[in-house]
Amino acid sequence: GKPLRLNYLKELMTPLLDQPVRTDDLQRRVALGEERLDLGELRWRQSPVKRGAGPDGVELDFLPVPQRKQSIDASLGYESTLGGQWGLAYAARNLAGSGLGFDIQAARNRLQEEASATLRGPFRAFPGAGLELHVSAQEQRLETAFAFPNPELGGFPFDARIRTVDGALGAYIRFGDEGTGKLSLEAGQRQASYLYPGLDLERTERTGTFSGEWDDFDRVTLPSQGLLLRARASYGRLMAGDLAQTDFSSAYLRARGLWPLNPHLGLDLDLEGGTGNQLPLDRWWVFGGTSTLLGSDSLSILAPKFAALRFGVPIRFHGALGLNMEVEPRFDMARFA
Numbered sequence: 001g002k003p004l005r006l007n008y009l010k011e012l013m014t015p016l017l018d019q020p021v022r023t024d025d026l027q028r029r030v031a032l033g034e035e036r037l038d039l040g041e042l043r044w045r046q047s048p049v050k051r052g053a054g055p056d057g058v059e060l061d062f063l064p065v066p067q068r069k070q071s072i073d074a075s076l077g078y079e080s081t082l083g084g085q086w087g088l089a090y091a092a093r094n095l096a097g098s099g100l101g102f103d104i105q106a107a108r109n110r111l112q113e114e115a116s117a118t119l120r121g122p123f124r125a126f127p128g129a130g131l132e133l134h135v136s137a138q139e140q141r142l143e144t145a146f147a148f149p150n151p152e153l154g155g156f157p158f159d160a161r162i163r164t165v166d167g168a169l170g171a172y173i174r175f176g177d178e179g180t181g182k183l184s185l186e187a188g189q190r191q192a193s194y195l196y197p198g199l200d201l202e203r204t205e206r207t208g209t210f211s212g213e214w215d216d217f218d219r220v221t222l223p224s225q226g227l228l229l230r231a232r233a234s235y236g237r238l239m240a241g242d243l244a245q246t247d248f249s250s251a252y253l254r255a256r257g258l259w260p261l262n263p264h265l266g267l268d269l270d271l272e273g274g275t276g277n278q279l280p281l282d283r284w285w286v287f288g289g290t291s292t293l294l295g296s297d298s299l300s301i302l303a304p305k306f307a308a309l310r311f312g313v314p315i316r317f318h319g320a321l322g323l324n325m326e327v328e329p330r331f332d333m334a335r336f337a
Helices: 003-016 023-036
Strands: 039-047 059-066 070-079 083-092 101-108 112-123 126-141 161-175 181-196 199-215 226-238 246-262 265-277 285-287 301-303 306-312 315-318 324-327 330-336
Touching: 003 023, 003 059, 023 039, 023 059, 023 126, 126 181, 265 315, 285 306
Parallel strands: none
Antiparallel strands: 039 059, 070 083, 083 101, 101 112, 112 126, 126 161, 161 181, 181 199, 199 226, 226 246, 246 265, 265 306, 285 301, 306 330, 315 324
16 A cells, blocks of 8 residues: 555554554454555454563554455346336446545336446545545436425326436545444535426526434344434525525434344334425425335325334344345334425
């Protein structure tokens, strides 16, 4: 690595000098070094003590292993309401040793099409902080009767479509022992279109958003323990166009905790809510389906304000070939306004 990045690694490990080796502290620092410096692995080993260092002394040697440069992931699935669906994700890390990261994602199902690209560049002097440039496009087909009035598609337009194109520039900083926390501040612009037979409305929206997240789940897929906290607040303005010009704001909060009772049984508590003032229809909260509200069709609920409570008891099985399976009886309750 470059000298600046090695200096960060030295600063990270220096507090271990002349101290008892605490494996939990060592592992946290190793994980943090891997995350901050985009490493595939930070290998360490215990070496024989040098002569004169004392009978209880040890030496730790660290070897930074670069992150794999590129990866591509594909997914296929089926869901009763969304039909067949696919996703594709490409990621490049530490381009030319610069620390730059690049992500491209695309996904499609019967009701949604979306694609996005993100360029992420860390501040060299402050690993874990940097800038993000994000662009995305999405089209959503609506198969719901609106429970609340809206100026864009009033009435009950079945099979209307909302199309958005976004661009945003922001700064972020990660914190916590393993980079599990993240704060972001960004400015963005959106071009929104409302499409319905005989109707085609467009407008431009500009927003400023502050968001924060803490995620220490033990794994990405089917986590068994940990805490997720996610909050976001936005303020924006609808620019002159086919619809009235006005200001709007929104706020979102989610808190989810997982507690294992034994290797095969646990508790899952999930609280989530979103609100808005003068929100345009393209920023209403889309709800419904197994991940948000059991008993409703996926993406079937569109509302400017919501609150939801979900409580479950996940039951886990370890199958052949290292497969993990989970069944979760769950109680859901939600309110919309």
